[in-house]
Every structure is written in C-alpha cells, then in structure tokens.
C-alpha cells in the first residue's frame with residue numbers, strides 16, 4: 001500500500017474495520033506522517049447450498065457461523081477461531097470453483113474440523129446436523145470416532 005501523498009510504502013495501520021464486502025484500514029505514512037484510508041475488497045463468488053429435499057438456497061455465512069457458535073457454546077473456542085473456520089470453508093469452496101455444495105457435505109466438512117478441535121462441540125454439532133434421536137445415535141457416532 002503506497003502513501004497517496006508521497007508514494008512511500010512504509011506505513012502503519014492505525015485501525016481496521018471489517019464489513020461484509022470490504023476491509024477499511026486507517027493508515028499513517030511513516031515517511032511524511034500523513035494519514036489516509038485504504039479499502040480492500042474481498043471478492044466472493046456466490047454459491048448455493050443444496051438441501052436434503054433438493055431445493056437450493058444461497059449460502060449464508062451468518063447461518064453457518066451460528067450453527068458453529070451453538071455447537072461451541074461454553075467451549076474453549078473463540079469467536080476468532082469460528083470466523084477463521086467459516087472463512088477457510090468459504091475459501092475452500094471458492095478455490096474449487098464450486099457453484100453449489102450439498103448441505104450434507106458442508107455439514108461433514110464442519111464436523112471434520114470440529115472433531116479435530118473439540119470433541120464436545122463435534123458431538124453437539126453432529127446431534128443437530130445428523131438429527132440424533134436417542135442414545136443409540138450418540139453411541140454410534142462416538143464409536144465412529
């Protein structure tokens with residue numbers, strides 16, 4: 001990032017703010033001392049989620065995040081970690097240039113990440129995602145680990 005006044009590339013970030021589409025950074029040039037703002041746009045390719053009944057809905061990052069927040073409640077997993085998981089999953093799907101992903105595949109991806117991170121969260125996530133009905137379902141899942 002070059003200073004818009006003197007062209008120096010030596011600057012520090014004073015403040016960053018994330019919105020859905022961009023990251024706004026307030027910078028101060030280390031050469032001339034002036035301040036300027038830069039915007040970095042995150043290019044996102046939209047993709048759809050194919051539900052069990054075959055219907056499609058556009059991917060919603062908030063929904064995905066909420067499902068992980070619920071599963072990890074009171075577990076030693078920070079919101080930053082959850083945001084990182086969500087953005088890793090998105091990047092992965094976008095790198096593969098996929099235009100749609102099955103809800104069940106997406107769930108398996110989340111489950112795999114949670115299994116490595118925190119087993120309690122993984123069991124909770126699985127119970128919702130796989131719609132566990134009884135102790136037997138839990139037992140089968142735990143046996144599969």
Ligand SMILES: [Zn+2]
Pocket residue numbers: 003004005006007008029030031032033034
């Ligand atoms: Zn400057």
